[in-house]
Amino acid sequence: MIVLPLGLGTKLKRPPWVTLAFVLVWALVAILDGSDDRIFGGIFNVVAETGVRDSARDLFVDYCTSRKGELEACKRYSVLVWTGFPGKGEAPAPELEDALAAKLDAEHEAADAVREELVDCSDSKRCFVYKDILWKFLDGSRQKQKPFSGLKSYKTYASAIASYRRGLRDICKENQCLVRSYITPASLVAAQVRHGGFFHLASNIFMLVVFGIYAEQRTSRWAYLATLLVGGTAGMALHAAFFSSGDTIALGGSANVSAAMGLFFVFFFKQNMRLLVWLPRKLYAGTAYRAPVMYVFPLIFILSDVIGGLDNGFGELQEAGVAHVAHLGGFVIGALVAWVTAQIFPLPLPFVYSGEIQDLQKLGQGRDVRKVLEDAGEMIRVNPDNVHALEIGCGTFLRWAQKAQPNEDGDLVEKGRAFINEHLSSICAISVRNGQLLFAGRLLAQIPMSLPYRTCLARLGQLHMLALADFCATQGAPILALRLYDLFIVRFPSSTRRAGVEATALQVLACLRYDASASSALASFARHHQGSRLVPMIELWNREREAA
Amino acid sequence: MNPQAQDALPRATQDALPRATPQAVLQHGSAEDFSVYQPAGFVLRWYALTLDVTFAGPLDVLCHLPFQRYLEKLHAYGHTTEYWILTAALTAIPIMLYLLAPTLIWGQTLGKRIVGIRVVREDLGAALGFGPVLLRETVGRALSVLTLGLGFLLVLFDVRKRAMHDYIAGTCVVSYKVKP
Numbered sequence: 001m002i003v004l005p006l007g008l009g010t011k012l013k014r015p016p017w018v019t020l021a022f023v024l025v026w027a028l029v030a031i032l033d034g035s036d037d038r039i040f041g042g043i044f045n046v047v048a049e050t051g052v053r054d055s056a057r058d059l060f061v062d063y064c065t066s067r068k069g070e071l072e073a074c075k076r077y078s079v080l081v082w083t084g085f086p087g088k089g090e091a092p093a094p095e096l097e098d099a100l101a102a103k104l105d106a107e108h109e110a111a112d113a114v115r116e117e118l119v120d121c122s123d124s125k126r127c128f129v130y131k132d133i134l135w136k137f138l139d140g141s142r143q144k145q146k147p148f149s150g151l152k153s154y155k156t157y158a159s160a161i162a163s164y165r166r167g168l169r170d171i172c173k174e175n176q177c178l179v180r181s182y183i184t185p186a187s188l189v190a191a192q193v194r195h196g197g198f199f200h201l202a203s204n205i206f207m208l209v210v211f212g213i214y215a216e217q218r219t220s221r222w223a224y225l226a227t228l229l230v231g232g233t234a235g236m237a238l239h240a241a242f243f244s245s246g247d248t249i250a251l252g253g254s255a256n257v258s259a260a261m262g263l264f265f266v267f268f269f270k271q272n273m274r275l276l277v278w279l280p281r282k283l284y285a286g287t288a289y290r291a292p293v294m295y296v297f298p299l300i301f302i303l304s305d306v307i308g309g310l311d312n313g314f315g316e317l318q319e320a321g322v323a324h325v326a327h328l329g330g331f332v333i334g335a336l337v338a339w340v341t342a343q344i345f346p347l348p349l350p351f352v353y354s355g356e357i358q359d360l361q362k363l364g365q366g367r368d369v370r371k372v373l374e375d376a377g378e379m380i381r382v383n384p385d386n387v388h389a390l391e392i393g394c395g396t397f398l399r400w401a402q403k404a405q406p407n408e409d410g411d412l413v414e415k416g417r418a419f420i421n422e423h424l425s426s427i428c429a430i431s432v433r434n435g436q437l438l439f440a441g442r443l444l445a446q447i448p449m450s451l452p453y454r455t456c457l458a459r460l461g462q463l464h465m466l467a468l469a470d471f472c473a474t475q476g477a478p479i480l481a482l483r484l485y486d487l488f489i490v491r492f493p494s495s496t497r498r499a500g501v502e503a504t505a506l507q508v509l510a511c512l513r514y515d516a517s518a519s520s521a522l523a524s525f526a527r528h529h530q531g532s533r534l535v536p537m538i539e540l541w542n543r544e545r546e547a548a
Numbered sequence: 549m550n551p552q553a554q555d556a557l558p559r560a561t562q563d564a565l566p567r568a569t570p571q572a573v574l575q576h577g578s579a580e581d582f583s584v585y586q587p588a589g590f591v592l593r594w595y596a597l598t599l600d601v602t603f604a605g606p607l608d609v610l611c612h613l614p615f616q617r618y619l620e621k622l623h624a625y626g627h628t629t630e631y632w633i634l635t636a637a638l639t640a641i642p643i644m645l646y647l648l649a650p651t652l653i654w655g656q657t658l659g660k661r662i663v664g665i666r667v668v669r670e671d672l673g674a675a676l677g678f679g680p681v682l683l684r685e686t687v688g689r690a691l692s693v694l695t696l697g698l699g700f701l702l703v704l705f706d707v708r709k710r711a712m713h714d715y716i717a718g719t720c721v722v723s724y725k726v727k728p
Binding site: 003121122123124125127128129131132135275277287289290291292295296299300303304306307454455458459491494 | 584
């Protein structure tokens with residue numbers, strides 16, 4: 001079961017140059033930049049020269065035994081401290097010698113085995129004791145009050161870690177990488193374009209393309225670029241200065257991606273985004289569903305970073321260090337910029353963004369009913385608030401249906417009816433919500449009597465229906481109002497409002513002027529709504545008026 | 549329309565107008581008649597479940613997070629009863645938040661809403677009581693899982709496409725597609 005975000009799924013109205021530029025720069029840096037080897041080689045050498053790994057392990061063993069751990073077990077678990085780095089005096093990189101590489105591989109395997117053992121302690125008290133010691137040790141190494149200062153190996157460790165940090169700083173000065181002790185504008189920019197590996201790069205490019213290209217459509221390119229840079233820089237600086245451990249370098253464009261996601265979240269808050277749900281039903285492809293951005297973002301993306309940021313548990317022992325605070329910082333800045341932008345350039349109600357207006361014009365001029373229905377359906381799937389697309393789609397089909405000969409193009413009739421069944425309810429609901437009742441009234445008036453409302457307005461809620469019906473009754477469309485009242489009585493048989501609605505329908509009928517058009521319309525209504533509660537009333541009305 | 553009609557009209561209906569908000573409509577949908585909709589099939593419900601698991605997972609983790617070490621300690625020191633009680637309570641909170649409340653209020657969780665299906669009563673009434681919802685989402689689902697998924701697979705063979713937890717709670721699931 002996999003769920004992948006796929007952005008909005010709209011057509012792009014202009015090329016997303018900034019997003020593409022970011023992708024290009026990242027890819028070029030990944031291909032051309034040779035500093036990776038220099039940085040990692042340098043770190044290896046510094047670790048080997050200062051012996052920080054060995055002294056950290058010694059410190060752990062000391063700490064562990066001081067907390068009543070057995071010496072052998074403490075030594076065994078110490079492999080989890082600074083895994084993957086060479087010990088003192090083992091001069092390595094940039095290319096590892098075979099013997100050392102084999103040694104490090106063996107160490108990795110041992111660490112994996114220990115980690116697996118510790119992940120699930122179940123009801124082993126002994127296992128938990130050591131896990132707790134590891135947790136506290138790792139917590140302590142991040143704290144500034146030096147909880148290990150009473151231990152005899154602490155002195156060696158302190159001097160080793162100090163010289164390691166100095167070495168790391170020198171490496172970063174040379175190669176412009178970002179650590180807590182070296183935060184400069186150049187290192188901040190360099191950190192945003194470098195990535196730690198192929199999957200890091202690929203996932204960042206994927207997320208930037210999925211969200212960035214849509215955010216770029218809604219704002220100016222310069223504003224978008226500035227937001228990405230500011231968000232990325234601020235996020236990385238925040239992470240490096242306050243939340244990183246000081247021993248690791250921060251890199252990756254994740255903070256820029258988060259800024260783009262912040263923009264996307266605020267700009268398209270009320271819209272639906274696509275989620276690809278992959279299940280084994282189709283091995284090659286999943287099904288794309290549209291999900292509301294306002295719910296999906298907090299539940300999937302923001303929450304994962306919040307959890308990661310709060311995580312004080314075993315995550316520390318896993319090797320992948322994710323800069324959650326950088327993500328959150330970038331996201332907050334992106335969201336803030338988007339909010340300010342949305343305040344200065346508000347979107348009209350109903351929300352139709354700039355690219356869609358051209359589409360709507362094209363849709364309105366379309367002559368091919370089938371094509372119009374397809375295009376309108378696609379536009380509504382993208383933006384459910386796009387009332388204009390709804391109106392054009394429904395109106396085009398209804399006008400065609402009025403003129404069409406019976407038995408003409410049954411396939412199209414079926415398609416059009418399906419379209420109306422699916423969308424007419426939402427157009428009515430939206431127009432009531434936005435106070436544009438005439439909008440829906442115009443469409444409803446076009447529906448022929450032979451197509452009862454109960455099939456095409458199946459999803460309309462009670463109050464929306466009543467609002468529309470009252471509007472029709474007061475604005476001089478009593479037949480329309482009667483059809484809606486009839487629908488209400490049929491659709492909501494147990495509603496508490498039913499008696500009131502029946503009484504109102506009766507009043508509308510009583511006030512109807514007797515003339516040829518009203519009479520024929522009511523006759524047609526009675527013919528097509530067999531079994532309706534209003535039919536006996538209509539017959540009574542007819543008889544009374546004829547007698548009068 | 550003559551002036552009398554405008555005077556005589558509204559009462560019940562005009563009362564309704566100012567309250568025509570989406571929330572009000574959702575709540576008042578409880579008197580709706582769902583017989584026009586088709587029952588929801590297995591694949592749709594599976595998709596909804598996938599989405600629900602994706603959304604509820606992080607909530608569950610968030611609730612467990614502050615108690616993670618304490619829970620492990622309880623388990624490791626052999627306080628099994630306390631461990632299970634606390635775990636169950638911490639798991640119940642996101643379930644209450646995510647599954648029960650939306651199902652009770654709207655008949656849909658977020659995943660169901662996205663896929664376009666809805667839980668209704670056996671007799672196609674919308675108003676689900678707290679009892680049936682609780683039964684459906686806890687005991688019913690547990691039994692469906694404990695029967696090695698046969699409870700879920702029942703949807704494939706049932707005439708009204710009801711799963712075991714639907715039978716237990718007296719509910720069924722409809723898709724928002726109008727019957728042909």
